[in-house]
Amino acid sequence: MRAIQVTEHGGPEVLRIATVEEPIETPGSIRLAVTSAGVNFADTMISRDQYVRPTELPYVPGTEVVGTDSTGRRMVGLTTTGGYAEFALVDASRSAAVPDGVTDAQALALVNQGLTAWHLVHTSARVLTGESVLVHAAAGGVGSIAVQLAHIAGAFVIASVSSDEKAVAAKDLGADATIDSALPKDELAAAILAANNGRPVDVVLDGTGGDAFSASLESLAPFGRLVHFGVSGGQMAPLVDPWSLTVGSRGVMGFYNRDAFELPGGFRSPLATMFEQTLSGTLRHLDSAPYALEDAGVAHADLLGRRTSGKVVIAVAP
Known part of the structure; x- marks a missing residue:
């Protein structure tokens, strides 16, 4: 073959x-x-x-x-x-x-990256209505679905993207604000706060690593959660001083999707829900x-x- x-x-x-x-x-x-x-x-x-x-x-x-x-x-x-x-x-x-009506591309978007986004939003971060959520690489496979799931959950969604075209796409998917992911760390941290009306963010979904991780941690609200799940930016996330988490009661956790798939109902149940959302048009795909x-x-x-x-x-x- x-x-x-x-x-x-x-x-x-x-x-x-x-x-x-x-x-x-x-x-x-x-x-x-x-x-x-x-x-x-x-x-x-x-x-x-x-x-x-x-x-x-x-x-x-x-x-x-x-x-x-x-x-x-x-x-x-x-x-x-x-x-x-x-x-x-x-x-x-x-x-x-x-299901009939779901394309190959849509099914592939959901089976791995979609389930990753689902568990980032619902299992790890446990996003609540009214919280602010920053999604890095928001026009990517995981990010584009995470933006929508966080929006459906009732969050204020900030999308970090690398181009004006991707910013438009993220807004169309439900993002309330966008920021330029190419900004230097200090400017990125300031941009995150500005996008959230001057307030730190409650949740960060970070599959980028490097400066994005550092700027996001600086911008995290008390009792905020930063979920780290990849290094698409090419740089590993820096080591975190535990005391920087203690003051502010902030949390940093890792996420590996295969662990989530092992949870009871962690694979087929959310996949079936997202198939239904796709067929109804509630969940859209780039x-x-x-x-x-x-x-x-x-x-x-x-x-x-x-x-x-x-x-x-x-x-x-x-």
């Missing part, structure tokens, strides 16, 4: 089209004929050997796919690796039927042209260069 294979660690250039053996279905897995595969920032970290879990070479990247099973049922599911291919094995317990399988490296380069919005998708089959 045709697949993208990584035989050495590196950037987008190491993603090459190849012919590999088709996967064989095993107990606990479902074999899908892949129509579309999702691309995540974590995929770029795995190829550079910078992710939380090491991956042995060679491997086929991709952790989420939409495809059909042996009965022709259309499904979306998660896999450890192997998504950028014509066939893939998904975890039976981390898969679900895709459109993005899909990439061909052989252009997976271009997809990674565009994602790293912040040239994408919403869900990045590889079209594997017509």
Whole structure:
């Protein structure tokens, strides 16, 4: 079968089209004929050997796919690796039927990044009506959904974005204010306060790290919560002095979506809710042209260069 294979660690250039053996279905897995595969920032970290879990070479990247099973049922599911291919094995317990009317791109947006956004808003941060929520990378896969979920929860939403175009998109999704994510740390902290009418923010959802993390922590209100879930900005979050949290009663927590998926009802229940919200139009998705399988490296380069919005998708089959 045709697949993208990584035989050495590196950037987008190491993603090459190849012919590999088709996967064989095993107990606990479902074999899908892949129509579309999702691309995540974590995929770029795995190829550079910078992710939380090491991956042995060679491997086929991709952790989420939409495809059909042996009965022709259309499904979306998660896999450890192997998504950028014509066939893939998904975890039976981390898969679900895709309702009619939900596109491949929408299903892929929800199964990983959407569930991440759901648990950031509802499980980790526990956003309350009337609170202020700052979402970094608000036009991205996780951010664009987190903005909407926080808005639906009744929060005042501040979107941190890297361009005027993305600011317009975030406002259209429900953000009440936007800030420029490219500002230096001191200016970014001031911009956060200004966007919240001069007040510190109650919740920060940070998948960026670096200066964004530092500025956000400075801008956090008493009993505020900063949830850190990634380093898409390329710089790790700095070490935090516990005393800086004690004064102000502020909290910093990490988030790893696979932990949330292990919670009772942590996978299929919120996914079903977001499918319903998508079908009703309550939850909207930023459109993005899909990439061909052989252009997976271009997809990674565009994602790293912040040239994408919403869900990045590889079209594997017509």
